Amino acid sequence: MKKKNNKLRIELKYVLILLILLFTIVTIFFVVFQLWQRYKKNISKIKNNLQNILNNKPNFKWDINKLQKKVNNNWESIQITVKLFFTSNEEKPNYFVNNYMRIFKRQIW
Structure with a gap:
């Protein structure tokens, strides 16, 4: 039991x-x-x-700095960064492509 x-x-x-x-x-x-x-x-x-x-x-066409200020005014507590975004390589200026490639190489190595 x-x-x-x-x-x-x-x-x-x-x-x-x-x-x-x-x-x-x-x-x-x-x-x-x-x-x-x-x-x-x-x-x-x-x-x-x-x-x-x-x-x-x-x-x-928005100026990046003006757009960044507008975003900062609306969302002070949130960090939002405005960046250029291109849909094709033809739209990109040469300096942008070169800088991007340098950053890309830096991240790989």
Whole structure:
């Protein structure tokens, strides 16, 4: 009788440990998922606001410094850096390509 009770206790302890472990894992996944959703929402909000800034002057070429100031005024607490982005090599000035290649070589070596 005593052996059966001990065996039952041990089995119940294992089940309890498994339930606690499972609960902990599920809670961690839930928290990570919620944080990821919040992160995605914040990124899309920033993206939309940035697009609104760019749409204010659709036929105007932005000066990088002016655009950086505008971004800094809107998001003081977040560090966002404005950079040139070219869709093709033909649009890039030579100095930009050369500087990029120097940086690229530096990162490889």
